[in-house]
Amino acid sequence: MAPGRTGAGAAVRARLALALALASILSGPPAAACPTKxxxxxxxxxxxxxxxxxxxxxxxxxxxxxxxxxxxxxxxxxxxxxxxxxxxxxxxxxxxxxxxxxxxxxxxxxxxxxxxxxNKLQVLPELLFQSTPKLTRLDLSENQIQGIPRKAFRGVTGVKNLQLDNNHISCIEDGAFRALRDLEILTLNNNNISRILVTSFNHMPKIRTLRLHSNHLYCDCHLAWLSDWLRQRRTIGQFTLCMAPVHLRGFSVADVQKKEYVCPGPHSEAPACNANSLSCPSACSCSNNIVDCRGKGLTEIPANLPEGIVEIRLEQNSIKSIPAGAFIQYKKLKRIDISKNQISDIAPDAFQGLKSLTSLVLYGNKITEIPKGLFDGLVSLQLLLLNANKINCLRVNTFQDLQNLNLLSLYDNKLQTISKGLFAPLQSIQTLHLAQNPFVCDCHLKWLADYLQDNPIETSGARCSSPRRLANKRISQIKSKKFRCSGSEDYRNRFSSECFMDLVCPEKCRCEGTIVDCSNQKLSRIPSHLPEYTTDLRLNDNDIAVLEATGIFKKLPNLRKINLSNNRIKEVREGAFDGAAGVQELMLTGNQLETMHGRMFRGLSGLKTLMLRSNLISCVNNDTFAGLSSVRLLSLYDNRITTISPGAFTTLVSLSTINLLSNPFNCNCHMAWLGRWLRKRRIVSGNPRCQKPFFLKEIPIQDVAIQDFTCEGNEENSCQLSPRCPEQCTCVETVVRCSNRGLHTLPKGMPKDVTELYLEGNHLTAVPKELSTFRQLTLIDLSNNSISMLTNHTFSNMSHLSTLILSYNRLRCIPVHAFNGLRSLRVLTLHGNDISSVPEGSFNDLTSLSHLALGINPLHCDCSLRWLSEWIKAGYKEPGIARCSSPESMADRLLLTTPTHRFQCKGPVDINIVAKCNACLSSPCKNNGTCSQDPVEQYRCTCPYSYKGKDCTVPINTCVQNPCQHGGTCHLSESHRDGFSCSCPLGFEGQRCEINPDDCEDNDCENSATCVDGINNYACVCPPNYTGELCDEVIDYCVPEMNLCQHEAKCISLDKGFRCECVPGYSGKLCETDNDDCVAHKCRHGAQCVDAVNGYTCICPQGFSGLFCEHPPPMVLLQTSPCDQYECQNGAQCIVVQQEPTCRCPPGFAGPRCEKLITVNFVGKDSYVELASAKVRPQANISLQVATDKDNGILLYKGDNDPLALELYQGHVRLVYDSLSSPPTTVYSVETVNDGQFHSVELVMLNQTLNLVVDKGAPKSLGKLQKQPAVGINSPLYLGGIPTSTGLSALRQGADRPLGGFHGCIHEVRINNELQDFKALPPQSLGVSPGCKSCTVCRHGLCRSVEKDSVVCECHPGWTGPLCDQEAQDPCLGHSCSHGTCVATGNSYVCKCAEGYEGPLCDQKNDSANACSAFKCHHGQCHISDRGEPYCLCQPGFSGNHCEQENPCLGEIVREAIRRQKDYASCATASKVPIMVCRGGCGSQCCQPIRSKRRKYVFQCTDGSSFVEEVERHLECGCRECS
Missing domain, CATH: 3.80.10.10 (Ribonuclease Inhibitor)
Known part of the structure; x- marks a missing residue:
């Protein structure tokens, strides 16, 4: 429709409409209305x-x-x-x-x-055209058809023109064209046809045009007939060429001699093809009549399927619906899987005709209701999975035809009740899943409890959800009398058998009785599915901004109250309350409503209470409350109302209370009527008061005299409509014209419903972003502006736009996504711009485009614009005006008519053309400026220092910013690169005086003094013994006033300092330390040593005398035992071993007199032991023994810049070197050490390597490190843990590094082979106790008490001596085994003879041994009997003469003690117990216990304790799956 419609035009249209109406009356009954658009x-x-x-x-x-x-x-x-x-x-x-x-x-x-x-047809359904007998022309070209089935054209005998060219046809079934007796034109060119049956064209007597060229014809004996047929009809089938075999490729079929058409091998009939077998969807795979379309992103059921399929797999796609008759043609279908899709809509006859279907899987979708009759006719169905959907209702006859169903899953749906009789038709049902449904266990579900008690087929544990008295109880276990109904429950479930039952409670809402409470849930819209029983709907305290007209209230006939308070509602759409005639109370308090109109309350004819408190309403019009004749209470409290139009409350005939308080009423002439109305109507109003003018402020409106309501100087009227057209524009209905107004931006005040906008002839430099908010636009004219560039998605929100005019601007570039979203655009004008290229895909979204204007643009027609020429030719969307400008070979050629192959890329493209879409490519920024793209200016330059201007070509006064440093003076200079030079003060140089030259390059400092540079000067830092400005004076430290030596030491001057010679008894650099001579004293009998200068004194106990208290008192008896004069420390007991006194050290102590504490027990949570830092050098060997039954803990930690830790991790020893300059490096021991026994752990740091050795096994190395491990000497070494208060753990923690303390014993810590004495260390943390309650006398063996005060040692292999401290020689050294191997047994050895020898020393030849060489034992060993005959001794589980038979799986009873480890003690049952061991063969399965029971046994431990533990005993063995 043309803009600016006039009254004359309307009259013409009226007369035309009248004429058409008369014509329709005269011609007969009226036809239906024209479809939209x-x-x-x-x-x-x-x-x-x-x-x-x-x-x-x-x-x-x-x-x-x-x-x-x-x-x-x-x-x-x-x-x-x-x-x-x-x-x-x-x-x-x-x-x-x-x-x-x-x-x-x-x-x-x-x-x-x-x-x-x-189109995109792949398959032609058979009999598709049988009902179109008058069809004469049928065009199926340019599709993807793969085959022509036999009955494709059955019924269309009158077709004269059939076009099948440009498809993918490879198969034409015999008789496909038999019905086409009147056919004159047939096009089959540009397909994949290789063979054509001899009968294909027999029934076409009228054929005059046949196109077969551009196929893959195979010219063998089966195609010889075609050669004869074409030779007889020279005018048709021209250019039909052979493509195979190779020697005939390119020859005309009609010209090849008949003898050339030969077949290799014996002559046979031409192989027939099957068109249906070709119809596998492109996204799927088809084999063995199974179609697999899993996870292909499909959005609908594929239609092109082979008709003989028995299974289709469509799971894990995005299918949303199953249409009518989706599978009707696949009569053999047995299995359908459409699980894990988005299905919410299923046609009632979706599975019609599938009588062979046995399995239907629909779980994991969004199905809410099963359509009536969906499963009718599925008489063979055995498996039906409907779980994990949203089904809220099942009709009583849903499963009426499923007599053979075995398994039905309704698990995890929204079912509240199930109608009695639903499962009655399921005569073969064996398994039923009903759990995870919100069942309402009222009187309507009583039958289900009885059914499940009589038929225990429900295996998922279905439970009640409500009422509260039965919540979470199993339905099958509830007595029938418990199922009873309250009023609301009876109403909700009464009609469930016909799916009239209400919906489940909406997500995030709470339902109690007939109240649906969805308050305070951050909802942005009203839930789409609400229960029909709802009487009170609470939606307050949410985030709803707009009330849409969704018709939701038409479904709620019982609704009486709606609470929408405290949302963010700004707009109520017309019709939002349609169907809410029964609502009596509407709460809209605390929202953001600004304007109101009668249409927003349409449908609320029964409303009695309307609350509009605390909104932003400024005006009440006389149509605001139209239609609300039943309202009795109206609250407009706390709004912004200044004016109420006369008659605003006239329609409220039932009004008895109105609250108008807290509003800024302007009591001018427009409000005079309200005073009279309030006085006349005896209505409760709360006495609203005036706020303006000032002399009426706070006076009740009904008390203001009529003459005081004046408009002199106060004309304000908030209800007066402001003009909806911008000042610079003219508006006619929804057409806005702002042409030739000199606009630089979009004018404000644009009507929201504008449909046509004319902005031509202005100064716009870009498309206004605000245009995207006007979604009703159908036409935009932006021609004759200065727009130079479009951006991606500029018009993406304008889905209704049909005309876009951008002609005569400065457009240089079209981004590929500039026109995205314009799917309704029909006219696009880009005429008269500066466009040289259009990227491919720019018009992809312009699916409705019918006219494109590209003329007067300097188009560069190389290969990149070839696509545009093809696109224009395909749809004739460009009228043949657009011409090429370059390259020279394409100048003035039309895009519409120039052959596509001429669009070629030859050589580089002119930079000025490329720079149109990226101006920076032409390097517009001079003087090293940085270029960036700009949507308005095309590019923007960031200029370097001293330049400015658009292209950085304008120099600036660089001295203004004083670039010279350190007080230098700036001078302008064009000869310098930066445009200035600096005069520097003394001591500085450089272009900006930034350099302080090194004055120490030529200094006079003496005696190796250090020179320190200054500003135009330097200073000398003297070494020891020198002083003076140039360090040329020697210092004498031994003069009395500077002598630092103490305790009468002699000071001796040296070249570099001094030295103190100490008197006896003192030491230290300055002789400041009084030596403790008691460290190695010889005082005996417990005498006290007192230190003296260069000596000590022994203070003897009573009765003893001598220099060292070596003389006992006279009355002491003669020595009767070697222990009488042998002193053991730390509570050790002296015992006699081989007539010599030996101290029996308590746990944790060692040394000849047990003077050293070498074992500590870590029992506290945060316990640790700290060793001095000087004990560890960069190259070190650290060894220790640990005993624990814990899995994790810290054994050793040293924290520096490169932390090092030795940890217990899951029973293994883990070494972690965590250099902060590289990722942590870790190595684990193979051995486990958490069995309660002592294990040796050794850490070696040498030559940039770290090695870990556990139990003398193979070392584990971290490999060559980047540097020597920086285990500095300034940080302490921690054992058993780290202090928590100092936070010394620099190791990076993680899920696999729980830095907990160590629980257990650490024994014999040696650093560089020096045994560490824990007693000499400073006080340690709590939780560290001495010893480990074990005998430590025996160095390499086990202690055994033989008398009260004596022990013997049982040495480990390789050790000997009374205390197992002497390394034993290998007993096999010098052995006498002649023909065998020496095997050490303690301190002796035995000989293991080679084959054919025997005797203690293997020196006797045994001829009978050769008998075993030819006697094979499959699963055992060969032995010689007493009679010299070989026989096989079989392994357990095998039998037979040669141990070749595997025994069947049987249980064998053995008697042995069961052992357990408890802390550091080893425990075992008091007696041997019978244990069944399963042995034997089971083929591919395993012989395992299949029946067992538990029994209690008493365990006795080596530390004297005992306990009772329940142990599982195997009773029977059998074959089962291996685990």
């Missing part, structure tokens, strides 16, 4: 190029021509053309049709011409 003229309906996705509804029944070409239609259903019995011409070309349902053309009896070319 289409054009109807007489019997023609034009719907072409409208972007339609489906055939529109409402096509007139009298239509004879229907144009649906150039749309986006994807599917033709059998209902689309129902009733169009007069249709003669149907155009469906240039769409996206991939599916045509069988029967789609059944009513088109008069159809003569049908165009389906340029």
């Amino acid at each position: 289409c054009t109807c003229s007489a019997a023609s309906v034009d719907c072409h190029g409208l972007g339609l996705r489906a055939v529109p509804r409402g096509i007139p029944r009298n239509a004879e021509r229907l144009d649906l070409d150039r749309n986006n239609i994807t599917r033709i259903t059998k209902m689309d053309f129902t009733g169009l019995k007069n249709l003669r011409v149907l155009h469906l070309e240039d769409n996206q049709v991939s599916v045509i349902e069988r029967g789609a053309f059944q009513d088109l009896k008069q159809l003569e011409r049908l165009r389906l070319n340029k």
Whole structure:
């Protein structure tokens, strides 16, 4: 429609409408209305190029021509053309049709011409055209058809023109063209045809045009007939060429001699093809009659399936619906899986005709209701999975035909009740899943409890959800009398058998009785599914901004109250309350409503209370409350109302209370009526008061005299409509013209409903962003402005835009997504710009475009613009005006007519053309400026220092910013690169005086003094013994006033300092330390040592004397035991071992007299031991023994810049070296050490390597590190943990590094082979106790008490001596085994003889041994009997002469003690117990226990304790799956 419609035009249209009406009366009954957006003229309906996705509804029944070409239609259903019995011409070309349902053309009896070319058809359904007997022209070219089935054209005997070219046809079934006796033109060119049956063209006597060229014809004996046939008809089938075999490639079929048409091997008939076998969807795979389309992103059921399929897998796609008859043609289908899709809509006859279907899987979708009759006729169905959907209702006859169903899953749905009799038809049901449904266990569900008690087939544990008295109880276990109904429950579930039952409670809401409470849930809209029983709907305290007209209240006939308070509602759309006639109370308090009109409350005819408190309402019009005749209470409290129009409350005939308080009323002449109304109507109002003018402030409105309501100087009226047209523009209805107004931006005040906007002839430099808010726009004219660039998605929100004019601007570049979203655009004008290139894909969204203007643009027609030429030629959208400007070979050529192959890329493209889409490519910024793109100015330069201007070409006064440093003076100089030079003060130099030269380069400092540079000067820092400005004076430290030596030491001057010679008894650099001579004292019998200068004194105990208290008192008896004069420390007991005194050290102590503490027990949570830092050197060897039954803990930690840790992790020892300059490096021990026994752990740091050795096993190395581990000497070494207060753990923690303390014993810590004495350390943390309660006398063996005060040691292999401290020699050294191997046994050895020898020393030859060499034992060992015969001793589980038979799985009873480890003690059952061991063969399975029971046993431990533990005993063995 043209802009600026006039009254004359309206009159003309009225007369035309009258004439058409008279014509229709005279011609007969009126036809149906024209479909939306289409054009109807007489019997023609034009719907072409409208972007339609489906055939529109409402096509007139009298239509004879229907144009649906150039749309986006994807599917033709059998209902689309129902009733169009007069249709003669149907155009469906240039769409996206991939599916045509069988029967789609059944009513088109008069159809003569049908165009389906340029679609996406892959399969032609058989008998598709059997109801169109008058069809004469059928165009199926340019599709993706793969095969022509035998019955494809059955019924269309009158077709004269059939076009099948440019498809993928490789198969034409025998008899496919048999019905086409009147055919004159047949095009089969540009396909994949390799063979044609001899009978293909026999029934075409009238054929005059046949095109077969551009196929893959295989010229063998089966195609010889075609050569004869074409030679007889020289005028048809021209250019039909052979493509195989190789020696005939390129020869005309008609010209090849008949003898050349030969077949290799014996002559046979031409192989027949099957068109249906080719119809596998492109996204799926087909094999063995199974179609697999899993996870292919499908949005609909594929239609092109082989008819013989038995299984289709469609799970994990995005299918949303199952249409009618989706599988009806696949009669053999047995299994369908459509799980994990988005299905919410299923046609009632979706599975019609599938009598062989046995399995139907629909779980994991969004199904809310099962349509009536969906499963009717599925008599073979055995498995039906409907779990994980949203099904809220099941009709009582839903499963009426499923007599053979075995398993039904309704698990995890929204079922509140189930109708009695639902499961009655399921005669074969064995398993039923009903759990995870919100069942309301009222009187209507009593039958289900009885059913499940009689039929225990429900295996998922279905439970009640409500009422509260039965919540979470199993339905099958509740007594029948517990199922009873309250009023609301009875109402909600009464009609569930017909799915009249209400919906489940909406998500995030709470339902109690008939109240649905969805308050305070951050909802942005009213829930779409609400229970029908709802009487009170609470939606307060949410985020709803707009009340849409969704018709939700039409479904709630019982609704009485709606609470929408405290939302963000700004707009109530017309019709939002349609159907809410029963609502009596509406709460809209605390929202953001600014304006109101009567249409927003339409439908609330029964409303009695309307609360509009605390909004932003400024005006009440006389139509605001239209239709609310039942309202009794109205609250407008706390708004912004200044004016109320006369008659605003006239329609409120039932009003008894109105609250108008807290509003800024302006009591001028416009409000005079309200005072009279309040005085006249005896109504409760709260006495609203005036706020303006000042002399009436706070006076009740009804008390103001009529003459005081004046408008002199106070004309304000908030209800007066402000103009809705910008000042610079003119508006006629929804057409706004702002042409030639010199605008730089979009004017404000633009009507929201504008449909046509004219902005031509202004100064706009870019498309205004605000245009995207005007969604109703259908036309925008931006021509003759200064727009130089478009941005991506500029027009993406303008879905209704049909005309866009951008001609005569300065456009240089079109971004690829600039026109995205303009699916309704029909006209695009880019005429008269500076466009040279258009990227491919720029017009992808312009599916409705019919006209494109590109003239007067300097188009560069190389290969990158080839696509545009092809696109224009395909749809003739450009009228042949656009011409090429470059390259020279293409100048002045039309895009429309120039052959595509001429668009070629030869050589580089002119930089000025490339720079149009990226101006920076032309390097516009000079003097090293940085270029960036700008949507308005094309580019923007960031200039370097000393330049400015658009292109950085203008120099600036660089001295203004004083670039010279350190007080230098700036001088302008054009000869310098930066435009200035600096005069520097003394001591500085450089271009900006930034350099302080090194004055120490030529200094006079003496005696190796250090020179320190200054500003134009330097200073000397003297070494020891020198002083003076140049360090040329020697210092004498031994003069009395500077002598630092103490305790009468002698000071001796040296070249570099001094040295102190100490007197005896003192030490230290300055002789400051009095030596403790008691460290190695010889005082005996417990005498006290007192230190003296260069000596000590022994203070003897009573009765002892001598220099060292070595003389006992006279009365002491003669020595009777070696222990009498042998002193053991730390509570050790002296015992006699081989007539020598030996200290029996308590746990944790060692040394000849048990003077050293070498074992500590860590029992506290945060316990640790700290060793001095000096004990560890960069190259070190650290060894220790640990005993624990814990899995994790810290054994050793040293924290420096490169932390090092030795940890217990899951029973293994883990070494972590965590250099902060590289990722942590870790190594684990193979051995486990958490068995309660002592294990040795050794850490070696040497030559940039870290090695870990556990139990003398193979070392584990971290490999060559980047540097020597920086285990510095300044940080302490921690054992068993780290202090928590100092935070010394620099190791990076993680899920695999729980830095907890160590629980257990650490024994014999050696650093560089030096045994550490824990007693000599400073006080340690709590939780560290000495010893580990174990005997430590035996160095390498176990202690055994033989008497009260004596022990013997049982040495480990390789050790000997009374205390197991002497390394034993290998007993096999010098062995006498002649023909065998020496095997050490303690301190002796035995000989293991080689084959053929025997005797203690293997020196006797045994001839009988050779008997075993030829006697094979499969699963055992060969032995020689007493008689010299070989026999096999079989392994357990095998038998037979050669141990070749595997015994069956049997249980063998053995008796042995069961052992357990408890802390550091080893425990075992008091006696041997019978244990069954499973042995034998089971083929592919395993011989395992299949039955067992638990029994209690008493365990006795080595530490004297005992306990009782329950142990599982195996009773029977059998074969089962291996685990």
